[in-house]
Structures are given as C-alpha cells and as structure tokens.
Amino acid sequence: MDLDLSDDQIALRDGISSMLAARVPMERVRAGFDRALFDDLAAAGVFSLRSDGFSWADCVVVFEQLGRYCVPGPLVASLLLGDGRIAGAAIESQPMWIEHLDELDVFLVGGMDDVRVVDPREIVAERSPWPLDPCTPIARVELLPEGMPFGVERRNWELAGVTLTAALQLGLADRLTELAVAYAKERVQFDRPIGSFQAIKHMLADMLTRTEVARAAVYSAGAVLDEMPSAWTRRRLAHGAKVVAGDAAITNGKVATQIFGGMGFTWEVDVHLYLKRAWVLDTHFESADRNAELVCVTAGDPRIWGDS
Amino acid sequence: MELRYSDADESFRAELHAWLETVLPALAPQPPRDAWPERRKWDTEWQRRLFDAGYAGLHWPKDYGGRGASPTEQLIFYEETARARAPYVGVNFVGTLHAGPTLIEEGTDEQKATHLPRILCGDEVWCQGFSEPGAGSDLASLRTRADRDGDDYILNGQKIWCSFGQIADVGEFLVRTDPDAPKNRGISWLILPMDLPGIEVRPLKTVLGSSEFAEVFLTDVRVPVANRVGDENDGWRVTNVTLKYERGTAFVSELVDSIRLCEDLATRMAVKGDESLQTELGRCIAEFDALWALTKRNVSQATRGAPGPGAMVMKLAYSEARQRFGELCMKALQRDALHVDDNELVEERLRTLALTIAAGASQIQRNIIGERVLGLPREPR
Structure with missing residues (x-):
C-alpha cells in the first residue's frame, strides 16, 4: 500500500510540468485550444499514455499538471480515444x-x-x-x-473520464491555492501583507486543505482504475473523487477571486480563467451534485452494481 | 501508487482478525459513560489482553516492550479493531499514546522502569493536566505554579479538561517553574501521582450530560523534583516530542466509524426512497472516503520518513467534515432527533461538537497550516 508518488511518477510529474511551463504559458492558454497545441501535447505523449503502457494512476499525475497549467481543450476524450x-x-x-x-x-x-x-x-x-x-x-x-x-464498455469508459476530469479539477484547485498564497504574501494593506491577517490566512488554509483532501481522493481513484477491485469500490471512489475535486476547484476559484480583491474581478488577472474552467469541468461527466448522488446510491447498496 | 497491501501486511491483518474473532465474543458489554471505575476496569482488561497477545504498545520501540510496528501495520490495527467494534484505547489513551512515548524519549532510566511496563499491561492509568481555565488555545500562558523547595516542587493552581482524571493513577502535568521567562520557556513537565495530598478532582459535566472530563485543583501539592521529565523550563519542548510518534493514524477509528454510520444512513435512505438528502449524504461519504485515502497517503509518507502537508490538514478536514455529517443526521432524523437514548447518530452529534475544539481548535489549526505549511506571516500578537 502506497498512495504517494513513486520515483517514476515524480519524474513524470516534473517532466510534464516543465514542458508545460515552457510551451504553454498563460498567453497561450488565453489564445485557446488549436491543432498546434494538440500536436505539442501529443508530441509530449499526453494522449498516447495508455498505449505507451502508462497506468491510470500515471495518467492522473499528468492530468493534474494539465489542470495546474489551465491547459484548454478536449483533453480527457482525446486520451480516452488515444489514436492521435x-x-x-x-x-x-x-x-x-x-x-x-x-x-x-x-x-x-x-x-x-x-x-x-x-x-x-x-x-x-x-x-x-x-x-x-x-x-x-x-x-x-x-x-x-x-x-x-463505439466499441467500449460504457461504465468503465465513464469512470476513466470521471477520474481524469477530477485530476484536471485537482490541478486547478492546487494552482489557485498557489496563486492566492503568493498574492497574499505580497499584497500590502494596513501596512502589512494581507496573508498575515487571520481572515485571509484561514481562507488560504482551507484552500490547501481542500486541495490535499482532493489529491488523496483523485490518486486513490486512479489506483483503483488500475487494480480493478469490485465495481462497487470503483464507482464509489471515481464519483467521489469528482465530487471532492470539483468542489475544491470551484470553491478555491471563488475564494481566490475574493483574496485578489478588485484585481480578481479583472480580465487581466488569470484567476477567472481557472474558476471558469472549474465551472466547465463540473459539467463534464455530470455535476458534483449528481456524482454525489451516485456515491450515496452506491454506498447504500453494495449489491446493485454487481461485481462486473 | 498502489492500494493493495503487501503479503506481509495482509498476514498481519489476517492474524489480528483471527485473534479479534476469538476474544471479542467473550467481552462483557461496555459500561456507561459515567461509570468510571467500571470503565477503568473494562479498558484496562482490554489493554491486558492486547499485552498478552503482543499488540500492546504497537508503535513503541521493541526495547521498551512495544511491538515496533510499521506505520502501515498501525493503520491496519486501528482499522481492523474499529471494524470489529473492539474496545477503543479508552482510559489507556494518555499512557500509551502520549505519556509513554514522552518517557521513552525524555525520561530517566528510573522513570522508564517505573512506568513503562505498567502502562503497557494496563496496570497504570494516566491523565493529562495541560489546559487551564485561562490557558486553552494559548496553552503556553498556563499559570499553575511549581515553586522549588529543596528536593520538591510545591504546586498550586487549577487544571481543566483533564480526561480520565477521576480514575487515573498518575498525571502528566505542565507547570510554570519560571514565572519571569517568556511564557513557553518557563514550563516544566512533571509526573504527578494523583493520590498526593492537596489534589482535588471534580468531575466536569459536558453537553452529553456525563462527566467525560475533570477539573483538578492543586493546593500546596508537594512533588519530588525527581518526577520532572526533561530539564527544568524545557517542558514545552518535551510535550512536543510525541509528535515523532505520529504516523498519520490518529483518525483511523473515527473514520471507520464515520463511514459505517454513513453507509447505514445511505441504506436507510435507499430503503425509504428519500432522495432529498442523497446529494448531501453523498458529499459526506465522498469526503470521508477521501480522508480515508488521505490517511493512507499520510501513512505512506510517514513510512518514507517524509511527512507532507496532508498530515497537517487531517485534523481540520476530518473534524469539519464530521460536523457537516452530524448536521445532516439531525436534518435527516427530524423529530426522531429529539431523544438521545438508543439514538447513536444524535449522541454522536453531541460528542462530535468537541472535535473542532479539542486538541487544537480549527482556528488554531488554520493558523498552523497558514504559517508552517504556506509560510504566511504571523498575525501581530
């Protein structure tokens, strides 16, 4: 049992992160998704992870980074299709x-x-x-x-999609925490950095907490896709990860906007792009509310999903 | 990332599971909350069984009679015992989880020899005398005085929130040995035999209507200086050495229980076809499942000796999530929530009010996360 990243996964995470930092800065994110961006990501192996033998847990690590860099585009379905x-x-x-x-x-x-x-x-x-x-x-x-x-099994296709979307949401939540913390350290009001005030500090602590809880949920949902325990466990953890990560992304987006104050309401500051993406992703593979309902129904009756 | 346990861990689990199946059916029913002598007997008899079976002092080093279990084995132990509804650590809490590890790290050979074997087999029960009426979140401002008189200290003051004070043999007490030093540098850590003259223990009735805690009044209590653990005025550091023994398993039993209660409620809702609360309950389950995953992640990192931020957020996240679930229970039960007898969910709602206050209030947790993990500047004090 090990829910921490392996050395290989750390290398994978750092590799994709430095590629994105160099190739997909926020100016390119703002320009939107196009074939050239797809080709760059494809060249880095993002969409061929499965055929290249990477596990679902590895895919989760990569998609967390795609979320962190707010990379736009139909990323999840392109990976699920995986044919270029x-x-x-x-x-x-x-x-x-x-x-x-x-x-x-x-x-x-x-x-x-x-x-x-x-x-x-x-x-x-x-x-x-x-x-x-x-x-x-x-x-x-x-x-x-x-x-x-399309020759795939509907439920497993959906669970993979749910989990990868949750990984993107986790990345958004993580990056929003980082942006808000950095701003709260440098923004001075009443002669001191606003991050020293408990009113702000506690909001930031909650952002980190939501992110860390979501990370654990998303990683375990990824590991479950690989290990294939009962359908009951797979469904419950995948839908649960999307609930927790989706709520973390949206809530962190709203809180980050608040911490950035007036600047958070501007087009220029990036925070709104992360929040808007969080709202978009909440609609993918159904909302956090609907996923929560599925978690409840699943947890309430271990028999209904059989053991497929 | 891997959720599967190793073969060695699985056989530890199987052995433990088999043992629990043999001992639990013969166990007497748990005494009521207020029946302290019976509770002591019940909890210490369980500790004795653990000792005889080799499970006492699971996380203590082998040199001190412990099992020296790995963090993962500790996780499995707490998980399996909670699932089997085995007795929780109960009155052995302070001795096995706090005072014992403190003595192992900081005690003299004589202190270790006197107390450690007795704690392990359930012969000695400890209580904790840290908080005071004027020193809660700001614990370092404690004022109970210990004045030196030859080879003794003379103690005067008042402690509160002393769990197991009614029946403890010994207490771990924080006292002020230097009133002129900065507040966290004038504190010492003492072993206090609870039968000394001048100690008065008064039960403290909580919102549950029972006396889970005690107040302890100290009037000219004479304690040998030899009962001090660590150097004089170094007690603040001594209290923190037990953090070394924290392996991310502190909330395992709570989480197992929380998930069980959620599943029960989900089943009942499914039976009744009540859809209105499903979304909210689903969120609670998703959160507890996530915290279970976080526990595993924290244990994984503890195994590597590299604890991450997850260890720092666990207490805040769990206690807040548990209270949201408690509120949902009240909503789901409606007027069935108006009695506590035979009503576990309501009793739990009351008990869990303390979670966001005890052992570092949520607000203090957020300060710690903000300052130690995120590196935010301190608020002017």
Whole structure:
C-alpha cells in the first residue's frame, strides 16, 4: 500500500510540468485550444499514455499538471480515444452543448447504456458568441446525428473520464491555492501583507486543505482504475473523487477571486480563467451534485452494481 | 501508487482478525459513560489482553516492550479493531499514546522502569493536566505554579479538561517553574501521582450530560523534583516530542466509524426512497472516503520518513467534515432527533461538537497550516 508518488511518477510529474511551463504559458492558454497545441501535447505523449503502457494512476499525475497549467481543450476524450485524433465527449442531454467543435476529429456521446461516435462535420450547431470560459468555445446542437456504436464498455469508459476530469479539477484547485498564497504574501494593506491577517490566512488554509483532501481522493481513484477491485469500490471512489475535486476547484476559484480583491474581478488577472474552467469541468461527466448522488446510491447498496 | 497491501501486511491483518474473532465474543458489554471505575476496569482488561497477545504498545520501540510496528501495520490495527467494534484505547489513551512515548524519549532510566511496563499491561492509568481555565488555545500562558523547595516542587493552581482524571493513577502535568521567562520557556513537565495530598478532582459535566472530563485543583501539592521529565523550563519542548510518534493514524477509528454510520444512513435512505438528502449524504461519504485515502497517503509518507502537508490538514478536514455529517443526521432524523437514548447518530452529534475544539481548535489549526505549511506571516500578537 502506497498512495504517494513513486520515483517514476515524480519524474513524470516534473517532466510534464516543465514542458508545460515552457510551451504553454498563460498567453497561450488565453489564445485557446488549436491543432498546434494538440500536436505539442501529443508530441509530449499526453494522449498516447495508455498505449505507451502508462497506468491510470500515471495518467492522473499528468492530468493534474494539465489542470495546474489551465491547459484548454478536449483533453480527457482525446486520451480516452488515444489514436492521435482530437476527440470531444459529452454525456447525452437535450439540447447538447459541444465544446471545441471546430477542432474535433471525433465526437463521442455517452448514452444510457452505450457510447456512440459521431462525425463532427455532420453536426449542425450554433456557435456561442460569448462562451463562459473564453478558452472553451461552445456550440449548441438541437439534434445530434445518431452516429455509430463505439466499441467500449460504457461504465468503465465513464469512470476513466470521471477520474481524469477530477485530476484536471485537482490541478486547478492546487494552482489557485498557489496563486492566492503568493498574492497574499505580497499584497500590502494596513501596512502589512494581507496573508498575515487571520481572515485571509484561514481562507488560504482551507484552500490547501481542500486541495490535499482532493489529491488523496483523485490518486486513490486512479489506483483503483488500475487494480480493478469490485465495481462497487470503483464507482464509489471515481464519483467521489469528482465530487471532492470539483468542489475544491470551484470553491478555491471563488475564494481566490475574493483574496485578489478588485484585481480578481479583472480580465487581466488569470484567476477567472481557472474558476471558469472549474465551472466547465463540473459539467463534464455530470455535476458534483449528481456524482454525489451516485456515491450515496452506491454506498447504500453494495449489491446493485454487481461485481462486473 | 498502489492500494493493495503487501503479503506481509495482509498476514498481519489476517492474524489480528483471527485473534479479534476469538476474544471479542467473550467481552462483557461496555459500561456507561459515567461509570468510571467500571470503565477503568473494562479498558484496562482490554489493554491486558492486547499485552498478552503482543499488540500492546504497537508503535513503541521493541526495547521498551512495544511491538515496533510499521506505520502501515498501525493503520491496519486501528482499522481492523474499529471494524470489529473492539474496545477503543479508552482510559489507556494518555499512557500509551502520549505519556509513554514522552518517557521513552525524555525520561530517566528510573522513570522508564517505573512506568513503562505498567502502562503497557494496563496496570497504570494516566491523565493529562495541560489546559487551564485561562490557558486553552494559548496553552503556553498556563499559570499553575511549581515553586522549588529543596528536593520538591510545591504546586498550586487549577487544571481543566483533564480526561480520565477521576480514575487515573498518575498525571502528566505542565507547570510554570519560571514565572519571569517568556511564557513557553518557563514550563516544566512533571509526573504527578494523583493520590498526593492537596489534589482535588471534580468531575466536569459536558453537553452529553456525563462527566467525560475533570477539573483538578492543586493546593500546596508537594512533588519530588525527581518526577520532572526533561530539564527544568524545557517542558514545552518535551510535550512536543510525541509528535515523532505520529504516523498519520490518529483518525483511523473515527473514520471507520464515520463511514459505517454513513453507509447505514445511505441504506436507510435507499430503503425509504428519500432522495432529498442523497446529494448531501453523498458529499459526506465522498469526503470521508477521501480522508480515508488521505490517511493512507499520510501513512505512506510517514513510512518514507517524509511527512507532507496532508498530515497537517487531517485534523481540520476530518473534524469539519464530521460536523457537516452530524448536521445532516439531525436534518435527516427530524423529530426522531429529539431523544438521545438508543439514538447513536444524535449522541454522536453531541460528542462530535468537541472535535473542532479539542486538541487544537480549527482556528488554531488554520493558523498552523497558514504559517508552517504556506509560510504566511504571523498575525501581530
């Protein structure tokens, strides 16, 4: 039993982190997702992790860093597809909102019992002129083409997606803590750094606490995907990780905005980009509330999910 | 990252599990909260069984009669005993988890020889005399005086929140030996036999209606200087040496219980088809599962000898999460929450009010996290 990073995972984390620091600074994040960014990430092996033999826990370590650097794009589905194409994914709803539609090679839809693949060129959609997250363009689809069955098992596909999304959310929560702490150390009011005041200090301590708790949840959800204990455990930990990490990302985003004060309300300061991404990711593979409900239903009846 | 336990750890678990199955059925029912002599007997008999089976002083070094268990074995021990609903450490808490380790690190050979074997086998029960009416969160401002008189100290003052004070043989007491020094540099750590003349113990009734704690009044209590552990005025450091024994397992039993209560409530909700509270309960379960994972992560890091920030946030995160769950229980029970008898969730709601106050209030925890982990400047004091 070891829920700490292995030496290899530390090297993986540091490697991806220094690549992102060099290649995906915030100016590039603000420019949004495009083929060139996808190619850079692909060249670093981000989307071929599974075929290159990395574990789900390793993927979680990488996706935490992608979240930390606020990297935009359909990252989770592209990894799940893992064949070098840019893939978007969403759980079926009416109407559907599709992100990054113009950049997609493939679109995957999670239905009630199956996953289907749709050709994005066949999707008729209305682009929003003002997406909530400026790095995540969004288009509205009234009627999605039926598409073709995609040969994966729906539940396991979803649990991997849930866990990787939670890893992105963890990264956001972590980076928001770091940004807010740094600002609270340098911003002076009443002749002292605001981080010395308990009113601010306690908010920052809670940010760190939420992040550390979320990290443990996300890492254990990653390890569970690899070790395949009972379906009951897998579901409970994956959905639970998304609840905890999703709440941490959104709450840390709101608290960081508060700590940055007026500057936190500006377009110039990056905090809003992390918060908006946190809101976007909360809708992926269903909201924290819905995931919490699934945790409760799962915990309340060990038998209902069988042992598949 | 790996959740699976090693074969050696699994066989430790299996052996422990088998042992619990043989001893637990024969156990007498747990005495009520206020029946202190019976509680002492029940808890110390359990300690004796642990001792005979080789599980006493699990985390103590072998040289002192302990088992020298690894952090992971400690985690397994607390997990399995809590799952089996075995007795908790109870009145042996201060002796085995605090005073014992302190003596191991700082005591003289004579102090160790006198107390350690007796603590291990349940013959000696300890209490803690740290807090005072005027020294709670600001513990270092304590004022109980110890004036030197030849080979003795003369103690005068008052202690509060003294767990097990009613039945303890010995206490670990913090006293002021230098009133002129800066407040945390004039404190000494004393072994106080609780039957000395001048000690009066009064039960303190809590919100549970029972006396979980005591107040201790000290009037001209004469204690040999030989009962001091560590140097004079070095007691503040001595109290902190037990941190070395912290392996991230402090909340294992609490978490096992919390998860059990959550699952019970989730099952009942599923039966009743009550969906309105499912989301909220799901959040509680997700948080406790996350804290269980954090426990494993902290144990993993302790094994490596490199504790991370997770160890610092555990107490704050758990106690706050447990109170949210307690509030949810009150909401779920509605008017069924208006009696405490045979109502574990309500009794627990009352008990857990203390979690965010005792052993470092949440506000103090946030100061510590802010200053020691995040490196934020101190508030002017």
